[in-house]
Amino acid sequence: MSRLVLVVPAFPQLSETFIASKVAGLLERGWDVHVVCRDLLPENAHRFGASVQRMFAEGRVHAEPRLERTPVGALRAATAVAGAAAAAPWRTASHWRRALRAPRPGTPTSCILDSPLVRLAPSLVHFEFGTLALGRAHTLVANDMPYSLSFRGYDVNFHRLRDGAIYGDVCRGARGVHVLGEDIKRRAIARGCPPDARFAVIPPAIDVDFFCPGDEVRPVHTGTRRLRILAVGRLEWKKGYEHAIEAIRQLVARGWDVEYRIVGDGGHVVAISVAVDQAGLGDRVTLLGKLGREAVRDELRAADLFLHAAVSEGFCNAVLEAQAVGCPVVVTNADGLAENVAHGETGLVVPTYDAPALANAMEELLRDAPRRGRMGQEGRARVASNFRIERQIDRWEQFYGELGLSPLAR
Known part of the structure; x- marks a missing residue:
């Protein structure tokens, strides 16, 4: 069985229809797909159709611990770790032990954030934005938990520009790197991604059956309107x-x-x-x-x-x-x-x-x-x-297949 876990900031976000479309497309094709995010937005699910609603109904959307320097934040972090330990005691203990064996700055924080991943035991973790992998990927590497990531624009164009090639370690440990196009690929390399990384260029896609010209003829300007x-x-x-x-x-x-x-x-x-x-x-x-x-x-x-x-x-x-x-x-x-x-x-x-x-x-x-x-x-x-969604899902299946994953059923 191949379990794919997507890490996103929030789900389903109205401004990130591309994430919802990807999740829905993979689920419909028989993939065991889960989402881990900081902000769960079930009130938005009805806007994205039955497949996204099914994600919530089947318990496939999981909350990531909120890390806040307050007593409540500490309690939430402890609860997340305890929940992972209760559900998977051996994996949780092993995850922490192996991550702390070669400590790096932020390791305890990363291990706390990993709690849902430890419980899910994914075949692959995919960070939908490069920024989400920073400061976290090293704990996955320490535990032989494979991951991949996406670069979508902001992460390579704006995030911590003064720090230069910040994505070197993250990309070297990744099984694959997804980019929207050749321009973002060049920028990812400039920000530290090795040129020989396993790149997949998968551009965005839209619902072309919905966004269509319609039956009406496009209005021709006749001078009667602006x-x-x-x-x-x-x-x-x-x-x-x-x-x-x-x-x-x-x-x-x-x-x-x-x-x-x-x-x-x-x-x-x-x-x-x-x-x-x-x-x-x-x-x-x-x-x-x-x-x-x-x-x-x-x-x-x-x-x-x-x-x-x-x-x-x-x-x-x-x-x-x-x-x-x-x-x-x-x-x-x-x-x-x-x-x-x-x-x-x-x-x-x-x-x-x-x-x-x-x-x-x-x-x-x-x-x-x-x-x-x-x-x-x-x-x-x-x-x-x-740029049809169906074609994009074909490419995602090819990408994950090349990384050793497969859907549950056809």
Whole structure:
């Protein structure tokens, strides 16, 4: 029997649909998959379908101990260790003994966090973000507990940049390393991952049956309404909204009658609102806040262009969703975005931090409605072919199979 345990910060997180899709896909294909996380969010399970609800019903989602320097935190840690000892006394004692035999800073903390893993006795532990493996992998190595990990963007692009190649030890002990694309692979190597590590490039995937053009013909601009430019994403600095707003201002100054609609929420909302006011675009920019999947799809279907001005991006599912519904896109070449979009075919890719280039690219497409239509069709075909969830699960099965795992049943 092969038991796969995925370690994530929270489950199921609304902003991390890719984790829920992976878990659901593997479970449906007969894998013995479990999730260990700090924050259990069963109230969100119904949003992700029957398979994620089944994870909770069958006890496949497990709480990781919260480590807090308080009496309550100490009690929780002791309870976690005691629970592991009661369920698997020999494994727990062995785990601690072997980990402490060659002590490293943070070993007791790591052993406490390992308590659910000791109870589950996994065939493989997979850290869904590289940051989660830091300071923890050495206790798994000491106990011959195999693990793999994913790099998804933030972990290699931002986390502890001053520390340089921090992922060397973690990656050397890993059975495999998953990355979203070639750009993240290069960055992982720069942060210490050995070039000869067992890499698996598995890009994100979306529900292409849900995010589809629909029966309606994409609206053609006739001059009776403003051209609609859409963005979808968290309101944070790395999404580059200020550069997008400046590009919109330049379009308006050139005489284009456009509106810019932004779907999403986050801590950068005040800064974005100030940028809108300073650009004099209060009547042309609408902050829609967080919307449900159906409403997001409706916005994508109604848009003339999708704009993503990010200055850093792992890959971006929202850009995939835009292409899947047949909406042409204008994006920057931030990190993995250039792998997401086929430049000149499904959209246009321009340099980061370059509002004039964004404005020029949008103007180029706004002038040519037939070209936008062709790009939309090409985008739909490319995403449906290359970024379908079923295909991604195939790749995950291949990756884990190469690491020696197999599903329980077919």
